């Protein structure tokens with residue numbers, strides 16, 4: 001285990017097992033609704049989870065990525081900056097947004113609102129992790145892998161200063177790592 005990890009919260013085996021369950025649930029829900037989603041990953045954190053999850057969604061869907069960043073440190077929370085937009089128009093499409101974690105909820109709330117404004121028919125959310133204690137705006141993921149306590153986590157897509165996204169598990173970052181800097 002990397003020496004920056006306090007403890008492992010979710011193992012690789014647990015993530016794979018849960019991704020299989022979520023993939024089945026998503027497949028059944030969309031089949032029942034007679035819809036095929038455009039699966040949209042939010043860069044960069046969603047990549048490992050999306051790669052795992054997609055293998056277990058048994059539908060003929062397409063996928064794409066978006067990169068957004070929030071205007072941090074300002075009072076304005078109603079805005080996000082689009083760093084990379086989708087390649088195709090979302091008009092009339094059912095979107096399944098894939099995220100690594102729902103924390104304050106601001107990112108997903110804004111991205112969902114923006115996609116609906118652009119004419120998406122519906123926007124559903126699947127997130128590997130949910131940290132409900134940190135929520136400041138109301139947004140709920142339709143599918144959640146694991147609900148976790150209010151700790152800063154890294155791995156399986158989640159970073160600290162852009163590092164540790166490649167860890168095959170989700171771990172709690174040692175406090176001394178982010179208090180040292």
Ligand code: IMP
Nearest residue numbers: 102103104105106107151152153158159
């Ligand atoms: P929100 O808009 O506050 O919900 O923030 C979501 C984004 O914050 C996620 O996509 C992550 O990139 C980042 N984030 C939130 N909590 C953590 C964490 O514990 N570790 C790493 N990144 C996090």
